[in-house]
Amino acid sequence: MEARANLLDVSNLNVVFYTYRGVIKALNGVELWMNKGERLGVVGETGCGKSVTSKSVMRLIEEPGEILSGDIIFDGRNLMDLSEAEMRKIRGNEMSIIFQEPVSALNPVMNVGFQIAEVIAKKKNTRIKKQYPAAAEMLEFVGLDSERVMKMYPHELSGGMAQRVMIAMGLAPQPKLLIADEPTSSLDVTIQSQILSLLDDLVSELGNAVMLISHDMGVVAEFCDKVLVMYAGNSVEYASVKNLFRNPIHPYTKGLLKAVPRIGRIDELKAIKGTVPDLVDPPLGCRFHKRCPNVIDICKVELPPFEEIEPDHYVACYNYSSDKGGDQ
């Protein structure tokens, strides 16, 4: 099969978690791809598997989870074929990740300077001490006062500063792909705005690809070029940001957009009826069919394929043309 994009191409990714309650089928054939320098937003609600997807791409799924099958082609190599040692070389080097809770993602007993220098030293294969100047440079780059912040410990940082440090660490090895897992969800709106515009500037300058995981349609709309909508462990719709917001096709995406409150919105909010399925025992067929207004018989038995129905607009739905689109 030909790769759909030149940086990352994830196909048919299946991930499960073994728990006492049973096996959680967290990802059920996820499809996702990115070109170099592109910004992909992955959106969905709690439990849709967006974070699991990002962790799987870095092969960071640990016990009791397991990647059952799938291909993760990153820059020409299939990550699924690599050994753990080879994977370690790629992590924090060719791809890096920043998390939602920046303060707890940093090592509490090491100062900030050391932690950034360590990342750079690993990439360049030198001693950590030699990389302090480079670390200071990175801190200046993300808008922090390097002289002061280098010696600070994580607990002394505010949320916004800690997220800047995380970004510095993430970008320091100049990765081809930066995964940002809800990078601003724990921050106040004004700080979120700061961090997003900082990330915007830096990434424009460095040209990394960014995968932004978020539940906030607003953040994705402002930051990303492409959007992937996920629902209950499936990719349901993929398109450019403008296309997706202007012309959503999957009933779930339509419902989601009608549910988002925003300033100046005149029409009434519309919720999607029902609740997210239990992934221990997901419904047969399309996992959205029990909540879907367009449901037809085949939806209840067979998982719809993720198909290109317009140029560069992919949807997994059998009955998208029906225009009831999410109205309840």
Add this chain to the structure above:
Amino acid sequence: MQDYIMEIKNLKKYFKLKENIFSKAKYVRAVDDVTFSVPRGSTYAVVGESGSGKTTLGRTILRLIDASAGEIIMDNKNVLDLSKKEFMEYRRKMQMVFQDPYNSLHPKKLVKTIIGEGMKIHFKGIKETEIRKRIAEVLNEVGLREEHMFRYPHEFSGGQRQRIAFARAIILNPNFIVLDEPTSALDVSVQAMVLKMLKDIKKREDLSYLFITHDLSVVDYLADHVAVMYLGEIVEKGPKSKVFNNPAHPYTELLLNSNPIPDPFTDRERIEVKGEVPNPINPPSGCRFHTRCRYAENICSEKKPEEEIVSEEHTNRCHFSLV
């Protein structure tokens, strides 16, 4: 004259920090001289970032924590002056729904027990069958079913739990409810449902809300009036349409501008955000916002701006009002 369900006058809540021998006692001015009135039947939103004191304000109003100074007038009485016994009646009239639907319901009690507890506290000696009847009523009202009362909280999703929390609040027939970020832990599709429910029940039961939140989009959907808080003070307040369409305070302008818009076609000038929220133990002098304000001049750090009237019901605290 406007009919107010609650008038809050010069309310203050200072938290004392631990003293030690070497330093004088320091105070965090979590709520500092806050005055506003909630019109009967309206939703009054209090907006602010973390550290603004909005949560403390809600708890002080309900007397979950003691106020340091000020008055809260309800039915022509200052509820802060009432004794514990006299206050019980107001406890019933003022209810609260908390932010975290996962921890605000007792995990080891049946929904029936959780919702019915208030009835047992306020109507001593009430019959179990009567309580059950009433629980079934409120469960229906919040969009759940009677048989749900025999389940445990963990069997419900976040949105359903928040409905249960709301049912617990309305079972006592209150007329004023403090909603502390009731939807911020919920997903958007669920949030929409809960917001709709809140709106519907308010109309049906003739309730007034004090709605505490950081999310301006939700405020726009639900509120009639808005007060914007920054470091314990209300910087701007007024009818929602006025505040949102013509923000007078630079902080309100900044908040509105920072709020991400879920529409890639809107192109707007982003205001550059300076600095972070200062430490409330040591708030900046003069206007507390001056350290982050793009219009700030010398006077802002020297003199605290007075509250001035922008237009009817719309007030602002700034030396360089934008309107």
Add this chain to the structure above:
Amino acid sequence: MAEIDTIPKTKKELWLKRMKPYFEDLNHTIDLWKRNLLAVIGTVIIALFILTAIFAPLLTPYSPIEQNMSVKLQAPSWEHPFGTDQFGRDIYTRVLYGSRVAVQIILIITFVSGFIGISVGIIAGYYGGIVDDILMRITDMFLAFPRLILAMAFAAMLGPSLVNVIIAISCVMWTIYARLARAEAIKVKKQPYIESIKSIGGSDLRIIFLHILPMSISPVLVQITLRMGTIIITAASLGFLGLGAQPPSPEWGVMVSDGRTFLIDQWWISTFPGIAIAVVVLGFNLLGDGIRDMLDPRLRR
């Protein structure tokens, strides 16, 4: 959530609904227990210990107290499997009856010290401030001494008897439970559901009894089982030192002490009660460790 909801019509149905999560929890616990060999061994030992205490008279023809000088100091034989002591009493019988004394001691001490500890701890934790300071400083005073020494001091002060041993050990043990209960109460107190009960007007008493107590008691109960072994050892030590139960009571510590002078030639007098102490303490420790593992949140889920 797939199951169909019904409105329970009888008291029994309501009870079943109410207990459902507890049954599920229990099933899970039993499942983990089965996979933990040491915990199973511990449980078997303790079960045997309790059964012995209950059925002691049925397991032996002799009396534990009555002396029979004609068979004194006999080595283990078919007639007297553990031998006899200097008064001709059957050691096997005395060890069996000793388990009754041990069970009594454990039950009473656990109840008394658990009650004091939990009350003090929850009151201190819930009210905080000066109440907490006073109660916890008192607890610290007790904790400042090594437990055995303090128990000896109390026992010596009160005079040697079984009742006084129980009082002495209770005075020492409650502090552990108080500390734990306080920590739990503080943790539970901060939960939003407690605040939400305050917001509907719940009184302090209501909150303590109906909400804090049930939520903070289970870790204390685990600690209490863990400490049962310690209680036996302490009681036996006091008995051995002559500060506890007095002869002719078949208390194991007293029995070990009785055989001291004959240890070279008639080793069985001290050895068998000693083994009994060791086995039962081991049983409690295995069981306690097992319970702790079973409640480990990392293993649960």
